[in-house]
Amino acid sequence: MARALTIAFGTAALSAVVVPSAMAQQQPAADAPIQRVEITGSSIKRIAAEGALPVTVVNAAAIKASGVTSAADLVKRLVATQGGMGESGAVGGGSFGFSGISIHNVGETRTLVLLNGKRLALFGGQNLTGFAAGFDLNSIPLSAIERVEMLTDGASALYGADAIAGVVNFITKRNSTEGDVTIGFSNPADGAQEKRLSASKGFGSLDEDGFNVMMTFGHDERTKLKSGDRDFAKTGKVKFSANGKQYQKQQFSASPIPANATDDLGQLINPYQKKNGSCPTQTFRVTEPYNDGTGLVDDYCGYDFVGDLEIFPERKRDSFMSSLTAKLGSQEVFADVLLSRTSQVSRIAPVPGSISIDAGTPLHDKYLLPLGITQDSLAYYRLYDMGKRTSSDKADFVSIVGGIRGEVMGWDYNAAYNFSESKVKGSISGYPGARAVRALTGSGLLDPFVGPGQQSAAALEAIKGAAYSGYFDGGESKLQSLSVNGSRALAQLQGGSMMLGVGASVSRENFSSKPSLFSQGKLADPVKGTLCGGALLCDKRFGDAADALPYEAGRTSKGVFGELIMPVLKTLELGAALRLDDFSDFDSATTAKASFRWTPVPTVMVRGSVGNGFHAPTVPQVNALLQGYGVTSEKYKCTPELQAVATANNAICQSGNRQYDKLAGGNPELKAEKSKQATFGLRFEPMAALSMGADLWHVQIRDTFGQLTEDVVFANPAKYADSWGSKVDVGTGKNYLAFLADNKNLGNAYYTGVDIDITGRLKTGFGQLTSQLNVTHMLRERSQLLKDGEYYSAVGNFADLGTVTFRTQGRLVTTLKTGNWTNTLGLNFKSGYKDQATSVEVLDASGVVTGTEKIRMEVGYFSTWDWQTLWTPSKSWSISAGALNLFDRDPPFVPSTSGGNRGQQFGYDDRYYDSRGRTLYANASYKF
Template identity: 55%
Template sequence: MHTPHSRTKLAVSISAILVSGLATSAAYAQDASTQTLERVEITGSAIRRIDAEGALPVMVLKKDDIAKTGATSTVDLLQRLSTVQGGTPEAGSVGGSTFGFSGVSIHDVGETRTLVLLNGHRLSQFGGQTLTGFAAGFDLNGIPVSAIERVEVLTDGASALYGSDAIAGVVNFITKRDYQGASITVGVSTPKDGAKEKRASISAGFGNLDTDGYNIGVTYGHDERTALKATSRSYASTGNLLFSEGGKTYRSQNSSASSIPANVVDDNGNLISPYLIKNGSCPTNTFRVTDGSDDYCGFDYVSTLEIYPVRKRDSLMTSATARVGTHDLFADVLMSQTKQTSRIAPVPGGVPVTAGSALFNQYLAPLGITQDTTAYYRVNDLGWRTNEDKAKFLDIAIGSRGTFGTIDYSATYTHSKSDVKGNISGYPGALALSKLTSSGLIDPFVLSGQQSADGQKALDSIAYKGYWDGGAATLDTIQTQASTAIATLPAGEVTLAVGSNFNKEKFESKPSLFAQGLLSDPVTGTLCDPAKGLECNQRFGDAAAMVPYTAKRNSWGVFSEVNVPVVKGLDLTGDVRYDRFSDFGGASTGKLSFRFTPTKTFLLRGSVGTGFHAPSVPQVNAALQSYGVTEDPYTCTAALQQIATSLSAQCQPGKKQYDVLASGNPDLKAERSKQATLGFRMEPTRSISVGLDYWWVGIRDAFGQLDEETVFKNPLKYAGSWSTQKDIATGATYLAFKNDNLNLGKLFKSGLDLDATFREKFGFGKVTSQIQATYMLRSRFQYEQNGDYFSNLGDNTTGSMAFRWKGSWRNTVAMGAWEHTLGMNFKSGYHDAETEVQELDAAGNVVNPAAVVRLRAKAYYTFDWQTTWNINKTMSLSGGVLNLGDKAPPFVLNTTGGQQVGYDANLYDPRGRTWYLNGTVQF
């Protein structure tokens, strides 16, 4: 893939669907009708054409379109597209070890099934990907929005051309090429009380390809953002949720049993709070929780969250091109670095309290407790648990493109690497903390800040701060392709394209010695040696014993594409491809598409094809190891207790998170897909353009893990999903959730992508109005082979959710040096999962402790405004407001990931009304 030497009709009008309310292909074609047409290559085809519309649905966002969205990153930009659903946003890092990853998913098919390209070539997967396949895609933070000339989004499966990972479609970022001059852009964004951004970029280009025979371009960008605290948003500030539904008042309590001061288990196995018993109420950052016979102070971890993390990014993009005859020799280098700091509540966990000890006699014996027990403690005096993640990305592309006679060709070598390192602070070693508690130096039953001076000093001495985990993913690729006309028919030329690629992948998992559980003293780095009395320590709060590994694989692929003009106005295109992987075998894919234009104002197009998605290297090769804890806390039901007893383990007391285990699966098969599209575009007048594309995709042997909430609701049905994990701080063996990679079954999704555009000049200026929307018809999947089908379409019961409707309506008025854009963004409502809550009377007393409600999230509409002033030919200023009405996300009780409650950060942006200002000077 490469960009043309000049802006052509095709390059500006591939798609009828444009973001930001600008003109569609018809209008652009009118503006470009006098330009010289060149044969250029587009995403989704290896054949260069002069046609303004192809057989496949491709939307194009030019630099001007991107600016009008107000998006300051590629993450924000793609999340605004109606066709994009299901990817990981930046707020997804809250409460999880994501290393700051953000991905893109077309049509909710999945970010690992959406191929991301840079100037037409593949990029390495994320170095911080997990062994279960999360983040086994490209991290969008690696591509700076300042370097993008345009984005092409193919919304149809394209495995027959690109190979693996393109089942959902392709996103191709095209960077600046043949740029002369220089420009500086600076900007700020200011939401209320946090998440403030400032940014700057500079671009410079030297030489003209046509006259000088060379061009060198450089773009540097820097941006940084402050944190946004949960307490800065009323809907995100607490886990103790009071709400009304159906004329009744309810309460939903989201807390942790590990609190400050600590809760304990009494002789009857009940979780109680010594502080509550003594004082009659719970302290700050906690609230009283009664669950059956448990009565304790639950820690309000939600109130401590930072729901948008601190971030700094730097990027440098350099492109050099030299023209030699009919050949362009090029070298592109992209280097980027993202630093993200995310903070969550202080570390929780259990510490033993021995009968007869000073702590036991002071706090527990007076309560009638006679046996050894466990204190569930929040180590508030160590401060937040902090993840400081650094993700470096390097991409080098060297090659040549041009012509040999009538043959167009390109040949490229690329080296791409994602290197991720994660540092932590706020975590002690479990054994070290247990010993301090047993010695009496640390008192888990006092409030935060009330440790003795010696106790606080001892705590500080065992707090670990440093490298925890990371990884590196590397991809080396040699890619070649060529196309030429091979015959002439009455309706036109028959064009053939052939190509090949060779890929070499490598993944390295790099946990620290502490993360591997190989240190006796994490602070000093002393190795453990049980034979010498140096016990192996682990991180307090979760059983973390990761296993480092390195895995490699090679793959190669060959493809061919032919375009045949059957009769005037009807073209057929066929693609076939074969890929071979060293670790799981081969895959053959094919595609047939057509383009029919019976009149100049009507286009009918469609395609059918097959695809595949190879498992990631870690998904196949990783060893069984700890994989953190469950997203949500769970109460031990009778069924869970039955599973625990059968494994000679204990349930977690109260309502707590459970340890998770996971591993690679060498028997994992590649996902296979079938897909189809059928659409039309009509332009009844020069001012109006309407388009509609139906799409369908079916996948078998889908990768995944069983949804934790589903498994915890019916643990006996999923008996193979359980194991055990020993807590070295207490010596207790607890039930653990085993979340292995599996081929779960089938997945089906279908929908409609539609748009309508009006564009006309009036006396006061040029008006453009465009509606762009996606309507999902079906989203069904299985959790297991031949199992029941579930749907997440407008329904969050399964722990994921797809909007039935998603879209935007943008209106632009251009008047001389001024341009004003008003946009509306909309998402349909959906049903939340059924949730057990407490029903309260007018006095706030619980009248039904096990009431069940199912909320409906209302449809969500926000408005954006932007005004641009082109001061002169070299200076412009643009300012605007995102979420003009400061509309809060809908209230829900369940989320699709992360620790936030009350709203879903994966589906809605918590920043609220955001003012922004950007200024550009060109030289």
């Protein structure tokens, strides 16, 4: 922060030397009509100017200068946003490719996304824990965006009380006859290359022809990026230095090829390693204590699945948007239609799982009996010959808005019907049924103790025939609403007209979970689609005991609101808003906001607000049925404490260091979150060449809902006795202990920070120089994991909350415009943090493991530079070229692996750092 502030203040100081101190803002001509516009965060149309609430506006020119190619990448550049889900989280994360936005890391579900001021359906792939219960930014075509307005103060009276973190409003092009065709290409090294094409054209003049139609089409494609093409991500075995010592971290799976197996003491061994003296290809030797206090040691081979990952998925997107505006007498009718489709493919390592090897069977006698194993055993195996597990996700989004607006009897009004729908379909390949694999083993065809490609021809054919390929899971989310709002002047006060805004709305929200029969565990033969029942036993996905359950649920909400803007003096404006909401499945809510704007002198403005909010849990969080929900992200040992919990649940622990099944479901007893928000801001413009401001903000929430993180629960199993259950493994028939990640009201949360912006302008002999700095600095963040429990903080700290909130992050952009050339240099920076406590191996000077140690890495300050050159040789043509991450900085190394919304990548945290590296790009646009 200090580095960036020094640069920015230097630019501002230089501007102050050259430019006269008199305010040079242009005033409109005396006979020019005053245009009133709707500003995000208010229902009242007014003259566009700085208001009482902090609104950041990013226009089309700034979007183009940023070099970003999608709405998802754009919002990541807004320094007030952090903690949103990114596309790379789909790599083993089951996110269906969702990309979300979270203001100030308060949460995606508490950040309201609008399109032209209208609500949008939540993501159809949202799950029952509330994950991805936001709007998918992939549905917004960047080529159609005129500007983005971000309100960093929540609980807007116009849009609904659930906007606790704030509002992001995407405003599209309209009322233009201009045409534009743009092509572009982005080229990171070795993968994730993008090609894109967009076209837009407007027809008709609203003033001359009485109508305007604006249409925009966009298409882009991106290739995959493999982990092996990045040195920092290519393996799960990494040696590193920290705290003056040498360490080694091994991220692996206990299911390799050839398989590991349990011996008569329950220890994990590898028959191949016992016979040959070394572990097979793409594995490494793992030795670790068995149950603490027993003295037993697991000695087996861990599979390096990290080398199989595609760390950035391939993607295709298509979008079409059309906006119609037509005059109907003195009124306007309007209609907006958005259609978009995002297709994404992510691949991870071949499927792992466990297979029962009974004593006396040919496999047992051939491989295990010679090693002294006389009892039944479990083989932990990776079905490598079936190929990588592939998720092919398709998300379709539709938004249709129609209405009428205008002025009647002094009222500016807007009445509209809004329909939007998000459909998500997730298909898979590379997965068999657990019973199908068990049948393969029992038939003698499948041999889990041989290497890749060494099965018999008949076995390879049987493996191919057992592979399921097709639809697996998905969902649909719909939103329908009718709304009407209006505003007018009531009286003339000393500072101007007192304005009133009122409105009402009724909405219906529906969500349908649509798992396939295979996902539900209702098929005896997933490949053939044979239903189970009677003698035909049900099968589930090999290595994953999750069994989704279909359900449908919805809610109706009604709301009315009123808002007053009162310029009581020429220097003082007061505002007040009140909203009443009624939910069909929750209590009614009353929310309010008060605000002020004071300009004691023309160069200074002071503003502030205080309000409250109400956020009901999502429909799935309340109504979903208890079901299997995948596996833990981290592996855990069966300690004596964990064994005691397993015994209490009539279950058994996993052998060795293993992942555990998860259970989750809705909770009808959840209470709504209730919040209080406040902002206090100061803007100072001592001269036309210098503008600066700071907004202090605070959010506090009670009865927050979420789930206990797995690392917290596993660290103290007895303390969280109600966070456990059990799950029967279809492949082995054993009832294992399972982690219950159910929805809870966790307690209170507090967030406080300051948003800073400084802009300096300078006319030089080389052209117009502009430098802008935006910084968000977190002062406090504290959350409870249990009601009345202790508080934890994620500010600069990856520990108990499963996430990191960066203390400081910002962006400094300097632009030099010379004739028809514009050059832009950008600096992106964020402070460091303390990584999660992670168990690593200690190495001596010769690289030999001498023991294990739990460490917390210090992750340092991180910054990247961007560059762009824009050439506009004529009014019709513009060509830009540049580089993102100009100096090709790798993400900082982190040994931790768990954390919410995190993919399977290792060696860096994909939630906070981009694996694509330096990205060269070029765009060409032709306007007509």
